[in-house]
Structures are given as C-alpha cells and as structure tokens.
Amino acid sequence: MTDQPHPRTGGPAALGDSAVHGIVLRLTDEAHVRAARTNTERAAASAAAREAGSFWVQHAETGSGTPRAARTRQREVRRPLHHSDPGLRTVLTCYPDGAADLVVVARRGVLDHAGLRELAHGLVTPDRDASALVRTLRERSARGTAGWSAAPAPHWGLAEDDLPEPERLEGKGEFTPEVVTAAAAVTLSRYERSATVRLAAVVTEPAGPAPGAKVIQVDAGDELPLSDLVEQVGAALRAPAGQTADDALPPLSLVLTGHTPHEQYVPFAPGTAPLALVWYGDESAVSLAGHPHDPNAVHPAVAQDFARHTLHVAAQLADGAPGRTVGDLALLDDTEASAVIALGRTARRAAPRAATLHDVVARLAREQPDAVAVCDATRRLTYRELDERAGAWARVLVDGGAGPGLFVGVCLKRTVDLVVAMLAVLKTGAAYVPLDPQAPDERLRYIAEDAGLALVVTTLSGFPAAEGTPVLRPTALTAAAPESAGTELPAAGPGDPAYVIYTSGTTGRPKGVVVAHRNVLALLDATADDMALGSDDVWTLFHSAAFDFSVWEIWGCLLTGGRLVVVPYLVTRSPEDFHALVLREGVTVLSQTPSAFAGLLEMDARTVAAPAPRLIVFGGEAFDPRMVGAWFSRHPDSACRLVNMYGITETTVHVTAQNVRSWDAHERPRCVGRPIPGWSVSIRDDRGRPLPPGAVGEIWVGGAGLALRYLNRPELTAERFVDDLLSGERLYRSGDLGRLRLDGTLDHVGRLDEQVKIRGFRIELGEVRSVLVNDPGVVDAAVLVEGQEDGPEHARLVGYTVLAEGATTADVRRRTATILPDYMLPAELVGLPALPLTLNGKLDRAALPAARRPLSAPAGPAQAQPVDGTDPAAAMLAVWRSVIAADVGPEDHFFAIGGNSLLAVRLLAALRKAGFGSVSLRELYGHPTPTALAAVVRAPLAPPGA
Template identity: 35%
Template sequence: MTSPPECAGPVAVPADLPGRLHRLAVAAGAEDFVALSIGATVLAQRLSRLGSTRRVRVIRGHLEAITPVPAEPDGSFRAALREAGGLRNAAARTESADQRVDVTIVVSQDGTCLYAENMINSADAPSALCWARTFVQLLTGLACDPDAPMSTLPLIDAAERERILHGLNRYQRPEIRHRTMAEPFEEQAERTPDAVALLDESGTAVGYRELNMRANRLAHFLIRQGAGPGTRVGICLRRGIHQIVAIYAAVKTGATYVPLDTDLPDARLAYILEDTAPTHILTDAVCRDRIPDDPWHLVDVERELDGCAATNPIVAASPAGLLHILYTSGTTGRPKGVAYPTAGALANLAYMQGKYPFEPDNCALFKTSAAFDVSIWEIFWPLYHGACLVICRDGGHRDPRHLARLVESHPVSIIFLPPTVMSPFLEQISAERARLRWTLCGGEPVTPRIRDTFYATLPDTTLLNCYGPTEANSVTDMPLPDEPGAPVPLGRPAANFRVTILDENLELVPVGMPGEAYIGGEIGVAQAYWRAPGRTAERFVPDPYGPPGSRMYRTGDLCRYRMDGVLEHLGRIDRQIKIRGLRIEPGEIESVLASHPAVADCAVIAHDTPVRLLAFVVPVAGTAVDDLDLTAIEQHAARFLPDHMRPKQIVPMSRILTDVNGKIDNRALIAAWRDRDDREHGFVPPADELEAAVVAIYRRVLATESVSVLDNFTQLGGNSMLAFELFDECKQTLGAQPEPEQLLIGTVREVAAAIRHASCLPDVAGS
C-alpha cells in the first residue's frame, strides 16, 4: 500500500527572486515558467548522477512540466533559457499526468511561495520540506549567477552547511591511552586473574592469568625471532583456544597480524602470503600443509615454550601502527588488503563499551572468522571487561540451531549476526532460555521484516543496526525501536567519525537528499590498501571538511541524512554486493572466470533473495556455446575464489546482453538463463505424495514457487544456512533426513528417494 503524499510548505521565496527570474527569461525570449522547469530539471539531474533517478513535476497555475531524466544541466542557466526561448517554450509543455514522479513542486501564481509533495513511500515527513527549500536555494543560485555551470551551483546555504558539518556530525577525537590491543586485556588479567577467559565446546577453560601467560611466552619467543613493530605475523589456525593465544601474542609484539582463513582456496592463501610477506606464520600440525614453503618462519603454537618469560613484554609500539591486514574482494580481480590501525580498533571498542557494556558475568561467542572485521568485537571486546569468551566449534558457526543452543546454554549478552543468519537463528532461539541484552546486526541491509520478527521472538532484547565497511570498522549504530512497518535507518555516526553525504563534485548534499557517503575522522579510517597506492588514492581522498591533512573514505553507498541527523541507506552506486555479510565485487569473479582459456567474456550478477551469484560466460572463438566445459570452469573458479564468491550456476552464452547504454542488462540475462534452464531441464512435477511433500518443503524453505523434481538445492538458491532448515523440515514433516551430501548435490527426486529408502517407504516414482 502506498503512503499518501507528504506535503510541506509554504516555503517563502526571496522577495527579489521572481523579478530576477522574470527579467532573465524575458531577455532570453522565454516565459517565466520555463525558468522553474529548468530549475527542476537541474535538481533532478544532480540526483540522477548519483544513481538515484528522480522525476520532478513543477506546477504553476495551469502550467505543468515533468522533468526529463536524464537531462543535461552542464551549461549555464542563461544558455538554457535562450535555447528554450528559441524553441518557443518547449520546456513548458504539459507531460502525461500518469508519468511516475517522486516530487511535485507547486509554485504560487505570484511566485512568492511554493509547496512540495513527496510522492515517495517514505515515513520521514521533513523530506518534502527539504525538496522545497532546496528548490528555492537552486533558483536563487541560478538567478544570481546565470552564467555559471548549473551543475556546480550550491544546493545549500551557509546556515545549512554549518548544521550539516557540526550539528549532525558531533565529532569528538577519542583519547587513545594504550599502545597495543593487548594492554587493555593485560589490565583486566590483573584485576580478575582467576576468572574464566576462554571456554571451548569440549569444556576446556582458560583463566585470564593463564591466557595472558601463554600469550606472553609466545610473544617473547616471536620477539627473539625478530617479530615486532613494522613486521607481519601470519596466523593460520582453526577457530579455538590456540588461535586466540596466537592473536594476542602477535599484538603483544607490536607486529601486524595477517589472519589466514583455512576455508580459503590454496591459491588465495598463497596470494595473501606473497602480498604481505610475513616474517612468521603461527600454525599447527593440521593447518601446516596449507602453507607454501617460503622464507617465513613457521611456529607451531602447540609446542611448549617453558623457556620463555611469562611477563608482559615491553615493546616500542604505537597505536598508530597497523593492527592487522584484512583482505576483501577487489574490482581488479585480486583481493585487496585493508591495512587497519590499532588506534581505530581501540577507539571503536571503547565507544561500543560505553553504549552497550559487557559485565564480568557476561559471555560472548567467538564464531566469526578472524579474517573479517567483526572478529575484533568477538576477540577483544569481552576480554577487556572480564567476560567469558565461548568458542564455537568449527562448522558450528554456520548452523543457526547450534548458535541458538550456545546462546541459550551460556549467559551470552551480546551477539553479532548478519541478516542472512538472523532469520534462521530467530526460528531456533527461545526467549525464555536466552539472556541476550543486545543483538548487533549488519553487513547487509536490515529489513523491516527482520526487525519485526526479531521483536516478536525476543521482545526483551534490543536489536542494533550496525553499519561500517572494513575500511572504517563500525561507523554507525542504532537501537531499533519495536515499531512494526517503520523504515530501518542506519543510525548516527559514532563519536570518532564524520559521515558526510556528497555529490560527484564533493559538495555537501542537502539533508533529505541522496548522495554518496564519505567517512572521515583522524582515528578510525584505515591507513591504506596494502601495497596498492592506486587503489588507495581512488578510495581514500583528502577531506575538504576536516582538519588540514585529513582524509575520508569513499564508501560507494548511496545514503541520505534525515532532518533528525539519522542516516538512511538507499543502495549502492556501484556493482558491489553483500552475501552473508561478506563484500563481493563481481569484477573480481569475472576476472577469475575470464582467465580460463575457454572463456572470452563473462558477466556476474546477483539474483534472488537470498542472493545468489549467476555467471554468464562466452566461449572463445571457434568453440560452440554448447561445447563449453562448465565443470572445468567451475573447478577453475574453486581454485581461486572462496566459497561465498563462487557462482551458484555458470550459464553459457553467445554474447553478454547489454542495454542501449552498453551496460550489462541484468534482466535480459536472467530471462535468458531461465529460458535455457527450462529448455534443458523442463518442469517435471512430482510423481507421488512423497515427492510432492519434498517439493513443498523446498518451496517453503527456499521461498520459491517453481520447483521441478529435477532441480537441486543449489540451483534453487540454497546455501549452508538454508540447508540446516531443510534438514529440520524433512525430519519434522517426513520423519527422515537425507545425507548432507545428497541434499547439496542431489535432485529433489533423488532426495525423495533417499528419504524413502531411510523410511522404508514404497518407491512409487521408480516403479
């Protein structure tokens, strides 16, 4: 249901403005209304260039015009008036009333005031007022400087500029009193030496004193071997107590740690190691074979280090030094390493503790890969404040049922979950057994449905929407009120960040208008992309609104400020997507696929909910589309790409379909994929009641209607999270479960046959 238009006004027009516009129009041989129409066109185009195309209707008396999009406001206002006058007021023609518009601006007949109606389905009433004020400001600029390029005229006045920079962004430079990430933990170990710091699922407990001493011995060993500030220490370990010890030991030396996720393909691990060139790699007997031979020193963290001191090492470290290098997807075909400073992490954890404090009797879960920035919250935050860190077993972090049981069996007060995990987690958690105070959600947009389901399930827990790229850690946070159906905003910037919404010329965008979000602040923004000065210069740019020499990070996120200073996320201005909270650049996947000798061209797009990746590949000259070896291409991708970046399906094409502007045509590609899929497989209905029951389960779990018994789980968009739900549904509905491998690779018919065999049911379909 569409909300009724929001009306704002009247907004007064400066007394001399109508006269100025009239004189300029007369001199150009145009009518007064043409000036208003040109102004609305400029405003619409300024926004469309940021990826938020707007149609604006302007009305005065019996005259009406709907702005053409795209328009071309790069010339001057005087030149545009002359062109319109020469065309005998072509700009003032009345457009079809049924064209979709976002905003209608109504100008009084005498031109002294105007109203704006916001036709967008949005709950923030001041947005219409913003349109009205911005239109007046732009018309003033056009009248005062009619020979300037219209695309450069300011959209805000001095008072609004001051409010945006210093009223909405209440920036405070944080005080950093520690040199390493280990020092706050060392202080806590002095306060509560006998308290349990770590607890794994086998029941092994490690106290604060013991954890500190074990990390100290390993740190002293590393220091003797040359580790310290300016060096890098790789950590290739499975999730467990040894991994926590290794990370704390690395930061105690002042070195930069490089987490190596053991789930990554060998080629990707090798690239990260080559790029960072660590002096040492901390590993164990299980992970040792994942590390290629090279000059680095391999250190077995399971070895005894009784000869090393157990005291806190004293190192000449600085909080400005690098804490870690985390690798994210890159547009050039290679992952990029985000070099993040210790001070930024310390500031973020201090800020979060001030708002959502851990208490000594609380627990937290360590479930996130150390290669992702959220792990900072899990590894360091609770251990700075006397809480117990419960270590989730390997593989358990993918199972929402398992996470729910851990939360219920331990006094977990805070947990972070991306939206794709949140939904199945809420289906498993019990409000009576959980003691959660806050649940942090981020990495992908939090939908109203997730918010509403959350409060229906956990009414005594507060849901926080958290936003921040790896290049800046957590930038905004906001407790979401239990208001069913209301929009879900991002929140306000943390105290140590400035978030400015800018246009393509790095000019401030009016409150309520969309623009690209830039993140600034002396402490909190990453230093650079590791060994990538070109990439760094592209995304980390000088901050014209901060202190001299400061920088800001260009996020690529389309956002806007509400009048109350709360940020809203409106999408991306580039192709970047998120899956399970993990950043993916389609360009990197395309580069890997294109490196296969049989592929001449390719395109990767995101499709459906939950999101899955489709890759469209064109064979090299001389190879027919149907002769492409898709299995070989899939195996090639698996050698270089982690699981979440591998396409769920590779579709051969004779060419990549594009639109009239030469851009990839997602809709056309999806339609071509569906047509090909239908031709190859056809739709085969269930042959008996059991197959029909399995089809019904697939439809419910995967939220799709079209399920053929020849489809398989991954083709239908299944992922590891949904697999657990499918297992449960089969068990509850049919009393049997297929084998995991059968579920992931078998067709619906084969899964039904496996269930039939396990349940000793008659095989109707096969008879």
C-alpha cells in the same frame, strides 16, 4: 456558520484528483457580492446548470477576516470532488460584514485555468447565465489535460521525521520562467541522484508562452553546458501540453502563474502533489510565492530547503559565466554546507586512551586473573592464562623474526589457539593478518605475498607461504616457549598497526586495510557504556577471523572483561547446533549478519520459551528490521535489545548504531542510526560537496575509526582517504549510498554499484529486496540482475526467497505485483531452503545463480521408492537422489559430486521431511556418503498406514 453537507462532496474522492484545481476570489464590493449570490442561486435552481456541476451558497456566522473564515476558504478549495460529480463545484461563502469568498473547483478536462478564471469572474457579473457560460468554457478547455494519477511520496521527502516546522523562507529573487524551471530540475536531480528527471509544469497566462499542464523531462547531467540546459527547458515550456490521463504525477511540480490581488489559484487537490513551487509573475520575470506540499509526503523542513536550494541554483544560473556546466552548480551555500556536516557529527565521549589492545588485556589479567577469558568445545583459559600463554608465544615469535612494523599471518581453525595467537602477535609489536583456513589456496597465497608476511602461525600442512617465510604450528610455539623465556618483548604504541584485514576489491584483487590499536580502543570507548558491556557478558566468536566483524566480537569481549565462546566452523553453518550452543553457554551478547540470523530465527521459533541474549548486534550487510517481527512476539524489548550497526572495514567495523524496537520496526527500514561517539558521516555528491537531508549521495565517514591506509596501495589510499577542505578532516569515501535524515540519523540505501538500469529504468536492488522481505510469506530474500552478459536487452531481475512454511513463490509474486511497478517486478522468483553464505557469514551472491539450476533431473524410481524403516540405506539414497542427482551412488562423497553449503541445507531439510529427524550439518560432513550417513542417523518412520 450555517454550513450543510454539499451535494455530491461526501464519500470517496475521485480517482485522478491530481487533475483537480481551483480558484478563490475574495469579494468586497457590494455589487459583486450581490451578483455572485444571485447568479449562483439561479444556477443551483437550474437543471441545466446542475448537469454541468454543483452550485452552493452558504452563510457564515463570523467575519471575513477571522481565522475561521480562512479555514473555511481553504477547506472549500481543497475539498475533493465526489466520483459522481460532473467535474465542477462552485461555493459562495457570504460573511456578516458584507464580504464573500467565491470558490470554483474543477477537473482540468472540464475547465482549464483560463476557464476557471472566466467562470469565477463571470459569476460576479450581473445577470450572467452560469449554465451557458459553463458549456462555452467546457468546449473551449483543452481536452489533452485530463490529469495524472496521484504521485507517491518521494524518498527524499522524510515526511515521517518528527521535527517542528521551520521559519518562513525569506529572500525570493526574480528570475525568468526558464531559469527557475531549470534550477528546480537541477535541484531535483541532486536529491534523486539522477541525471534525468521528470517534473510537472502548470503554466497559466501571463506567466508563460504555452499555458497548460504537462510533464516535462529534463536532462541535467553534470557535463551539460548551462546555456544548453536553459535552452532545453525553455523549449519544453513552450511545447503544448500533451500528457495523457494515465501519466504519473512527478514528485515535484512547478506552478507559473500571474498574480492578481484578492485571487488565489490552487493547482492541485490535497494529497496528490508531494511538493509544488509556486511562482508569480509573467514571461519576463517570476518570483517565488510559496512551496505548498503534502505533509504526508514531504516534511515542511524539506519543502522549505528544496525551495531555498532552487533559489540558490537559480541565482547561479542567472549569473552563469560562459563555459560553465551543470556540475559546477552548488546546491548549498557555505553556511548550510557547514551546518549539514555538523548534523552528521557526534562528539567523542572521552579522550583517546594511550594504550594498546594487549595493554588492556594485561591489565584485566591483573584485575580479574581467574575469570574465564576464552573457551571452545574442549578448553577454557582464564585472563591470566590467556595473557601468560600469549606472552610465551610472543617471545618465540620475536625470536623467529616478528616485531614492530612487520605482519604476521594467523591461519588457524576456530579454537582457543586462534585468540592466543592474535594476542601473541600484538605483544611482539607486529600486526596480525588473519587468514581463513577454509579460503582457497590462491587467496591465501596472494595475501601472504601482498602482505609480505614475516611469519605464519597455522595448522595447515600445505600453507602457501612465500619461499623462506617461517611457518609455525601452535604446538611448536608451546614447545619452544621455555627456550625463549628470557626474550624481551618490544614496545608498541596506540598508533601502530594492530591488524590487516583483506577485503574484496573492485578489480578482483583483495586489498589489505591497516588498522591501528587506537581505532579499536576508540570503538569500545564509544559503545561500551551505552551497551553496558562488562565482565558478566558472554560473547560468541561466530564469524571468520578474516572478516572484520570478528574484531568487534574478539576485542569487544576481551577489552571489557567478558567471556568469549569460540564457535567451530561447522556449528556456524548449522542453525540448529548454533542455537543449542547459545542456550548452553548462556550467551548474552550475540553478533550476527542478517543472513546468518535468518537461520537462528527459524530455530528460535521452534524452541519453547527459549531465553534470548540481552543484546544482539547486526552488522556486516544491510539489515531490514521487518525480518524480526516474529522475534519480538517471543522476546520483548525489555529482555533483548537489538542494535543495527552500519560499518566498514576501513572505518573499524562500526560507524553508526540504531536501536531496533518492536513498535517501530516497520518505520524507517533503511535507517542505521546516528554515528557512534567520535565518528561522523556526511552525504556527498560526485564532487565531494555536502548534500542536504533527504538527498541521496555517497556516504563519507570521518572520525576516530579511520584506518591508517591500504597496504601497498598508495594510489587507492589517496583516492578513498581524502583531506576534506570543508570540514578540515580526513574522511573515507565509502562507496555506499545513503541520505541524512533531519535528526542526523543515516539511511543506508545501497552501494554505488547496486543501482542498475533495466529497459531504461533505474532500479535499486535493495528496494526490490525490501518489498520481498516485507511479504509475510518470505523469511529472507536476495535480488540479482542476470542475463547482462547477453546484452542489456536480456537483463532481468531474479529474486531468491526463503519461504515461510506453507508459502509459495506464486503467492509472493501476486502480492509483490500489487506493490512494485512492472519494471521492478522480478522476472523470476526462486524459492530456496536457505540463502548461501560466504565464509564471513554474508550472502554469497556468486552462488545464487547456480542455485536456480537443478544439477540433474531426479530419477523417477528413486522418487517413487517408499521411504520407511525397513531399509534405511535405500531410503537415504532415495533422498540424496531426489535432491542432488539421479545417478548418486551409495558410496558417492557429498563434496565430490558437487555438494556445497546450500545443497547441504536442502538435503537436511529433505531428510527431515522423509522422517530421518534432525540431521546436523556436522553429521553430514563427518559421514558424507549415503551409506555412512544412514548408519549413524535415526531410521525413518514408516508413513501412516504403511
């Protein structure tokens, strides 16, 4: 081919290339080819024509029917216009066999579709003046169709998935333009989980009554009658084009156009329209001609699925019976629904074990009796000692009234006794109910009453047990053990309850989740081999026993023969102390919520050549893998494996697992992996129907981990644990939003109640947080909606950020504004030394709004007072006053003046900056007044030059 660079086609593409469209004519008649070549050459030589556009004739070396000719034709119609181009380009490619391809490309503001066709056909007419024709057509073309800015990739496009292209779509059908547009709107609303959607409509004659390009908005809410939907869409199609140049191109475009042999219409420049559905026909009937898409925005399989689902919905719309609504339309047929359910299912690796948790511990006590099972700061118990002591306590508990079908409360500090007590309760045949001694009395009282506790094992002197409920201390259990030595322990089975964990309820009342022994054993059977869990491992019990993550930590360790290190509460609140414990104990398996791990990241960065655990499991809350970029620079994948696990208390801690690797930490940031063996996930709409890969809906979970029930809540159990007619399984409705990917992995995209609306815009808080966390100046972040109590007009986003050293909220806001649209940009960014955590180690959202309001203005004299080593007590008091309140006295108790975990972190950071060195949280809690703390910590260094 004697092809040369075209005039004004090199360099950057024009802004608004979504406004570019083109047409291709295949010319086979000799007279038409000769006329096209003559007219195009004359236009290229005419100064007047060159002012209107560029005209070019090129000669190919291969025949018109070769693949190379097809590639040339597509290249010419999709080649971007240069920013300095007048807005029109014409290229005639002549082939040795006498045929030719005429390509005309223009911006819509220069030539509309009718103008494109008339110019192309005019050029094949002998002796036409191209420059005069262009002037006439430009004056006639619609000026209101200047185009759109390019569309971003839709979240449902899954373009990054690495799967082959599907087979060609068959079965196209004929429908009216109103029906196919309505069907496309319904399909888009299901993919985006939004009742209102926007799509672009490009209509040419003779396919519609109002030719032109426009963006239409469609209300596709479930309660809308089908007749109203079609009527609404018909009115929108008949309305004149009215979008402006700054309209954003929606992710979906419909092209309704007539079909002429040897003529191809290309409605968009490449890379600007994520997905288009092209329909050929007229006002009475159109049929699907194709689904062109940008492969960088929409995977070919998703594009084809979307087109097939639109056809399926269109068929239902065309045959719609009176009285039906949009919600009655099914997106998938039965065959595809079954295939989608199978995509999210992972087979169990082995048959379930007919055992209980205490059976397995007893077996290990026989196999490795002298191996250390559990330890704390002062004591260590071997597997034999653990089993024997738990058995002795269990006999006392049986004599006290514990047994099968009953619930026993365990409210102990984090020591070896906590684990012994849990195992003892299981040996009685009862289920343990863990209660955190740090929890408010009202919560403890409610749980004790709701669970109907038969006994309580606690060290709290004032535990709010119900009247008549025996309350036993560990020392009393040990003392009474000899008298109960002959008591026989009841038998329990794998289907019996093992524990009841109370989780937050939407009504404000905690709800108890009853989990069986077999569920926990299935969890370990599903994960032990893959994670190589065994007797050489050292685990930490970091989380509260009242948080289901502790189930994974305790039984994951003890059922695989490892050593469990019980972490004291104060150590869990001090990243410095916890990091030292991890190193000192040689921890190999570490479980962390992302919020808690943020502090450990900072401590690891300060430690030279610190070894890392071989396995770190994240769970309990949403994890963004981009937060661990710095971790990978210090700890290679080969030395430390990171696993993100999504799970729910009602499905036994974990559901899916995803390896987080250094080379793909920035890809698929919301992906939580495939279900672990024996578990299943599917994405459902509000009516429980499966949704295809890419579409957002509620995550439904099935398989070996499903809890037995909610305690004393039969209505809630029936609502959330459902018998699914499609799969024949019992499934749990999680209340979480997600989407399946093409390979069966799951994206977690938030909670059903995390989608908010501000000024009419739907916003996912997780999406805003993801942008903040990805900022190099942000270590961790949270996003809340505040001001809603004053009315919707006062609602605003507030971002809370833990900043990297040297970063400012102004820097973060400036960078964030280049990524997020205005309506998603937080109205306020608040910098914090750390995010507040709950007892479970999760983000304490309730504490965040208070964190942005200073308790009082710091006193001027206190700030101005020199901090040096001459008067440590005065220097200490000055720091307290600068952080907490101006009127703090030397003997004021930290907690009595409103201290909390977040304020403690602020105070310790200020003390370090003032020269006091690293003051631990334990030191602050043990010496909670300025005078007392000054007496036990290192005096501040004198500032330079003092």
